[in-house]
Amino acid sequence: MRKSMKRTFFIILLFFTFNTGFALEISHAEPPNWWNNMEHDTLKILVYGDNFTGWQANIRSKNVKLLHKTSYPDSHYYGLTLKVKKAGDFTINFNHSTEDVTVKLLYSIKERKPYAIKSIDGSDVVYLLMPDRFADGDKNNNDIPGHQDPVRPDHRWGRRGGDIRGVIDHLDYLEELGITALWMTPIYENNYINCYHGYSPTNSYEIDPFMGNFDTYHELVEACHARGIKVIQDHIVNHIAPTHPLAINPPSPEWLNGSINEHESCNYRILDITDTYGTSEKHTFPVKSWFAGYLADMNMAYPDVVDYYIYHAIWWIETMKLDGIREDTYAYSDLKGLSRWGKELKREYPGLFLLGEIMDFDRTRLSYYFNEGQKNYLSSIADFGLSSEIYQLIVEDKPINDFYHEIANDFIYREPNMMLTFMDNHDMGRFYSAVHSDLQKYFNAFTLLFGMRGIPQLYYGDEIGMSGGHDPLNRNEFPGGFATSQHNAFVKEGRSEEEDRIFKQFKAFIKVRKDYPEIFDATMVHDLQHDIYLVGRKDAKSGDALLFAYNSSRKTQDADFTNILKGRFNTYIMIKAPVKGDIKIDLNKNSFVLPGNESMMIILK
Template sequence: MNKIISLPFPNRSFLKKITLFLFFMSVTLHAQIDKVEPPFWYAGMQNPELQILFYGKDISENQVTVSNGIKITNVKRTENPNYIFVTIDTKKVAPSDFVFTFKSKNKETFTQKYSLNKRRENSAERKSFDSSDMMYLLMPDRFANGNRNNDSENSTQEKYNRELPGGRHGGDIEGIIRNLDYISSLGATTIWSTPLCEDNDAKHSYHTYGQSDVYKIDPRFGTNADYVRLASEMHKRDMKLVMDYVTNHWGIEHWMMKDLPTKEWINQFDTYTQTNHKRTVIHDTNASEIDKKITIDGWFVPSMPDLNLQNPLTLKYLIQNAIWWIEYADLDGFRVDTYNYSDPKGIAKWTKSITDEYPNFNIVGEVWMQSQAQMAYWQKDSKIAEIQNYNSYLPSVMDFTLYEATTKAFNEDEGTWDKGMVKMYDNFTNDFLYPNINNMLIFVENHDTNRINQTYGNDIRKYKMAMTLMATVRGIPQLYYGSEIGMAGDKDKGDADIRQDFPGGWEGDENNAFVKEGRTPGQTEYFDFTSKLFNWRKTKAAVHFGKMTHYIPENNVYVYFRYNKDETVMVLMNNSNETKTVKTNRFKENIKNFKTGKDVISEFTFDVTNEIIIEPKSVLILELK
């Protein structure tokens, strides 16, 4: 026989508590916030106004309050009820957790916790990269596979396929970390990695310029924590990490593209309209308004929606995202993709907001123009842009005219009025146009160009001349991964050919060029020269910040000097196919009373008082004594 258990009847107060508990549980289950961006923030920022995006079904129908006496200064709703933008004043708020409460018309409520974290000490004064640095550009997917477990991910469409030239090959953040000592051994002090945030496109996602979540590292590269660890490991080696940031566009698979906050979040036309790529119209006083609009607002390609930086919500979102990454990952700089494709006023506000927060923070913009005047227009405090009352506030630009000159000059054996080394000379004659000539990123190739060893027909002599130029003229030299071991690639065969896997980055590779014993004799010759050159450069203030005097090339021989009050470096480049005897009396104003010069590479000492003999297609870097 079952025993009957008698329970006391609950009192009215107890029933009320149970009812309220079940009610709030019901509300919590139905109320949903899918996204909060930024996911957290930092106390003590110079700009105390923080705009927080909350995303969830019909969330804008709620009234919002916040705890801890924090002041809400603005609540912005758009035509999409699934978004609400809440701005709070963090000026006097210490690092803490607090709670947002959302209340519907029916008095139903739900909450969202939010955190203001403590900043790193002296975060605002962080030192960035400058002309004392050498920057190493790598593509993570093609550099080294350090973690086989993240080669493919369920949450992303494209899977690992190393057999496909344009597929995902499995390189990741762990692969970079494991080879930091190799990069440092080259004399590199800074790493610019192409974007690491998630790109969920179905194909060709390896380059990650079509980002689908700008607060999340692509899981095939690793995690956000892995990215923070990369920066930490680099800082232990006195190296700097530069993020490749994209202000102009996202990828078509970005989560917002499924449900735009507002139709004005991106630039849209009645029918698909691609940019005309004619960025000259921005400063062209004769340009039509329709040409300007298509240049600025047109999409880069159909898979990359063009962000509308004229929309204050979009602009604020991008500013805060950039600052969040600087604080979170402890970054040392930005390289900004397609800088002058964005709305000029919007991109200037984005740049100024970051440099106002971090006065020493360097940002280099991709401004792919064909003349020095057009590039100089985009550098901060440009006198050229001032004519049109414009200032980009961009500290640094990429020197594309020098790149163009180097791809041609070293293949021109005969020096004439406009061929050979005179191309180098002519490029530097226009340095006066730049407000800060030392803060230029100089390069002979990158991930969008033909491989320089391909251009030079794998002639290491030409490579040595080009690298010597990069190491000894004004600006910040950038080396593209693999060139230091002779890697080549033909852009005419497609981008994948100029973005091949670094040998040794994958288990089973035929040779491992990351270690001395794994390099072929040819790879060793490239590596040893590059390493010796750029490690020498690390010690030379006259090259980093000194002045330059150059002389009109004669017989395809170019001579220039880098100097300060303490030291003088003389550089000779013989771009001809004949041995040349260079009389030194012409250079008396720079040689002065120096008697000898020790070559940095060969370590031979030369008498500089009368003449110097230089071999065909070769360089001398002489430290004058």
């Protein structure tokens, strides 16, 4: 079945019958196929061709009913709205209005194979990686003739050759680490310059040839699911590469905000979008301008564009059996359009994990997109705010009292325990460099991250203390993933003593979430005693509880956890001990003594 997968996804056959010089060349249709028994049984197809002027589509089939035909201002496109009745192949006949010419397009409605999306919640740990920088598993795809962005190992913005096969080859490593969800940066075709990261799609229905193909992607998802690892796809509605057909010749001008020849560069001012009293011009400018100044901005205020991306996301989820979608640059698209997009995805897949990226470190502005009144159907947002709070606490010595009061304001969010929490990602300098490789500070930050509310996310290499400044230094190759690697951190024997110590600690952090999922579904209770920040979470059924604490002062201090964890405990399991000094725990008094500038985490039983 795998050998024919790509072929069956993209079977589009053209037949030309004519007695004059008229002809129509059709390149492809989007989505490439559909399924029966879908909630979305009304299907909108966008057909690409050289010139549809004078052509009309007709369908005679028991599989579908033709509801509507759309001739766009740009003649490279033709739109069809169909009612899906049953599975099977059918022919779309394109007839010329003045000439005896017919062009036939074969389209497929597949038999749907139901599957259960695996939910993602506070007991999960997400692992983010960039395939190009993780591991090169197939050197045969390192040279793609005609591709605008070749492998350039010595160029700061060049590809390195990492691919989906490299991820498959190291799933045993991820399984050993214990992560429960995998998020890769986009794998769509990016036939553009300096686009190894995947965020400049030139064809969002194809996999980039440097990454692999549909067979390898499907193999990855199946292998992840077999290991209990859920899969989140990085998705983009906000923008496309300027060489994408929809950017060069959009079906109608309304599909884009601006044009290739006339557009504004995004100013990234989310504060203008959320400003209660701002002008309409300031509100809309970041939404209608082009990301990075050159990526064509898709107009999500236009219904046809929203429909296009609804079918696009559903097609990928259904094709690959995905568990979640991470939506890139969420803040810079029209919110009403995004809300309808999210609503339709949740209508098809109620359990889908839908994560929005709003890169703003201000917690109040983040809450604009994730509060009780915002009906945008997001399951989660990336919590840049908590990342900033922990950074300020550990790196900049923010007073612990200020940190405590800031976390107390979590009422501004809809579901704080569903927010994606992290210290690193592909747009931030690595935290290990920020603490100058200070293991005590590094572990303190991740003790907070893994103990508090939310869904922890690791960025590849966090678990071995990879260093690096801002982009592109935060996107270096994982050691052991490439022929040029100096050592192999995928295996214990190849890791340095420091790397292995970090790996073991992160493995312990993750294991406790897997072993005690009910604890991380429980309400977090926190307290501040002197300079010690404490958090307790208790499973009401079993009585097991998690306790962690961070002593922000330089001196050893004691604390009592009776108020945050009611009841008596007989024993405890140490998850994270101080790096320097010892901790003393007295279960008779529900108290402990913790060295200065240290943290600890235990499971109480």
